[in-house]
Amino acid sequence: MNLAGIAVNIYRDQLTNKKKKQSEKQQTGYNSRLGWVFVSKDFTKETTKAVRTYGSLFNVSKDYTYFTPNTFYRNDLRRLSTLRWINAMSIDIDxxxxxxxxxxxxxxxxxxTEAGLPMPSLIVQTPSKGFHVHWFLEQSKRASDKLNAHYSRIQTCIAEMLQGDVHAIGPERLFRLPTEENTVFHSQERVSFDDLCEWFQLIQEQDQQDVHTYKKGFCKGYETLLQHPAVQKILEGVHEGQRDTACYTLALAYKAAGYDEKTAEAYLHNWNQKNTPQMRQIEVKRKVKSAYNxxxxxxxxxxxRELSGMLFSYVIWEEAKPREERTYSHIQEWEGDVLAFIRAQGGRVTGSQRDLAEQITSSxxxxKKIPYATFxxxxxxxxxxxILSKKVSGKGRGASTELCIIDELKARRTQSEASKKEQDTVPKNNGLNSNTIKDTVVGGMALSLSQGTEVTGSSQYSTLNLPCTYSTSRQPAPLPGNVPSAFTSALFNRGFTDGRFIFRAWGKVQLAFKEFGIVYHSIASTPPYVRLSVEAVGLTVQKRGSIIAGDFKGEDSFFKYLFGVMKGLFKKSRSAQLTQFVEEIEHLSDVMLSHIGMELEETLKKHPVVDRxxxxxxxxxxxxxxxxRKRRKHYTNHTAFDLTSSLNQFKLFMKTDD
Structure with missing residues (x-):
């Protein structure tokens, strides 16, 4: 695709086809959707130009090399503070x-693929054989200080996963203008910013789990950082290809350990003598300056870990005070208090929001009452x-709000997490935003609580007072932790509250996938597969009933039908993917077709594939x-040859006749 098509894909209605005249501005007014795109010949301010129409962008693309995928509301200042729209997540791989x-x-x-990221929208190759990778957003996001900061956090994480430049960070940065020559990959895929946030959250949770995985290489604090065997290994010197990263990493280690910039630079000049080959002294100085600034x-x-090849992890966070010693409570703790209040009223409360807030106190x-704004x-x-439904009737001061718990499973887990945080005294990660929402249960149909519904028990695995899915002679088992929460929720919300039943149902799903060569551990880690399993539960309940509806037809019948439905859904899904692939390759050039073929062969040859x-x-x-395509070309060539031959014979015949 050429620059015109790519530009329209990125900016859409943020650029105009032609410049507005002054009279048109007076008639139509100011357009808050429009934004300025900066182009540049290099990274200096003197060669930067701002454009606002597609025509201007195409005209200057011949003389300019770089552009901003995101747009600004000022044409004289390319800064975070002047950013208006975020259109793409972009990474520089040097x-x-x-x-x-x-x-x-x-x-x-x-x-x-290994990072678990979605397919990018555009990949541009740079003259130095690096790459600029772009994911176009489904919906442009209005820039703000909070959003810009989170964008940079996600961008840094992606850059680390893709071996990209972690210093080329920020939504205001310039990237190479795409052309037909340097565009090596282009697709119609777009990603939502929420999906990127969810991916980032999962990576953060995995990093926290790595603290336990790398327990043997654990570092207790900054003061012992430089003495850790993994850091000492890097200090012994590194080879070409690692020097820049190692120098920057060690500079940050000295910074964290309390050394000033000059001392750190002196130490790193000595370290540089152990490298093969050595870095230039000016490069060492730049890395130290970059780290300290x-x-x-x-x-x-x-x-x-990557540079040393050794186990290493550390958590340098202050120990969180117990809630009773703090002036303010975390929002998750107030969530638990609100849910406890509503549950105590039978799962449903009604009144003005201020009156309701006045009745909720800290556990x-x-x-200490919950502030109205926090409420x-x-x-x-x-x-x-x-978790909750809110219905407002009336207006103004006479308005009444009804709050009702609609998903008890999520509610109890949310309250359990808040309670666990209050009781936990180990060091906490204060780096994440306290407003980050961790929805551990998705999918399935929400289970409404009527005013008469009773909730019993106080543990994490307390269940609704519903009929047991197994014999009443034995207690219901806890919800299994190794089954995807979406699948668990889909069954739990239909009255199947016994962990044994849910575990057996998941086993049938796994057997259905195994019929198509899908290994067990790949199912839970592949979101489309989990969504199919939730859909299979819904279809099975329609035919074999559920506990909550009172038409359950028995376990064996349920499991057999679930197994068959799961097979049918997966077969249909695979067929749809193959059909879509066939439609896509029909419009590709011969070069791209050959390239994709080589990629598929390499993938099948070297790496384990989820759906081989x-x-x-x-x-x-x-x-x-x-x-x-070869047959069509052959047929076309022969047809043209036959037509030429016939014409020649006809001309010869006419001459002979004369």
Whole structure:
């Protein structure tokens, strides 16, 4: 695709087709959707120009090299403070100074897949053989200080996962203008910013689990950082391709340990003499300056592990005070208090919001009431998570609000997490935003609580007072932790509250996937597969009944039907994916077709594939398309030859006749 198509894909209605005249501005007024795109010949301010129409962008693209995927509300200042719209998540993968030498497009795509990221919208190759990777957003996001900061956090995380430049961070940055020559990959895929936030949250949770995984290499504090064996290994010197990253990482280590910039630079000049080959002294100085002037206060544990090849992790967070010792409560703690209050009233309360807020107190201090502003924020969060429903009747001071718990499973888990945080005295991660929502249960149909519904028990696995899915002679088992929460919720919300039943149902789902060569551990980690399993539960309940509806037809019948439905849904899904693939490759050029074929062959040859049979089928379809194109070319050439031959014979006949 050319620049015109790519630009329209990114900016949509943020640029205009032509410049507005003054009279038109007076008639139509100011358009808050429009934004300025900056283009540049290099990274200096003197060569930067702002454009606001597609025509201007196409005209200057011949003389300018870089552009901003995101747009600004001022045409004289390219800064975070002047950013208006965020349109894309963009990463710079450098191939300079020995880093990422020999990296190819398939290598980049493999890193994206391994990181669990969605397919990018655009990949541009730079003259130094690096890559600029862009994910276009489904909906442009209005820039704000909070959003810009979170964008940079996600961008940094993606850059680390893709071996990109962690210093080329910020939504205001310039990237190379795409052309037909440097565009090596383009798709119609777009990603929502919420999906990127969810991906980032999962990575953060995984990093927290890594603290236990790397227990043997654990570092207790900054003061012992430089003495840790993994850091000492890096201090012994590194090879070409690691020097820049190692120098920056060690500079941050010295910074965290309390050394001033000059001392750290002196130490790193001595360290540089152990490298093979050595870095230039000016490069060492730049890395130290970047580390001490940047926003990072300590090195990345992941980088230390990669550079040293040793176990390493550390958590340098202050120990959180118990709630009763704090002046303010976390929003998750207030969520637990709000849910406890509503549950005590039978799962439903009615009144003005101010009156309701006046009745809610802290679980550790009854003299402390929830602030009204916090109450509204908590209700909005619980409503967004699908835990509460809010219905407002009337207007103004006479308005009445009804709050009702609609998903008891989520409610109890949310309250349990808040209670656990209050009781936990180990060091806490204060780095994450306290407003980050961790919805651990998705999918399935929400279970409404009537005013008469009784909730019994106080443990994490307390269940509603519903009929047991097994014999009443034995107690219901806890909800299994190794089954996807969406699948658990889909059954739990229909009255199947016994963990044994849920575990057996998940076993049937796994057997159905196994019929198609899908290994067990890949099912839970593949969101589309989990969504299919939730859909299978819904279809099975329609035919075999549920506990909550009172028409349950028995376990054996339920499990057999679930197994069959799961097979049918997966077969239909795979067929749809293959059909879509066939439609897509029909419009690709011969070069791109060949490139995709090589990628599929490499994937099948080197790496484990979640759905190998589907990839093999795609490769066969691609080979059929290539064969069909060859036949069409052959037929066209022969037809043209036959037509030319006939004309020549006709001319010869006419001459003979004369």
């Amino acid at each position: 191939a300079k100074n020995g880093e990422n030498t020999g990296m190819t497009l398939p290598d980049v795509q493999e890193l994206i 940047g926003r990072f206060h300590a090195p990345s544990a992941k980088k230390i 550790v201090n009854t003299d 509204k924020k908590v209700i909005a969060r619980l409503e967004e998570q699908g 049979e589907l990839q093999v089928a795609k490769l066969r379809e691609l080979e059929r398309e290539e064969s069909a």
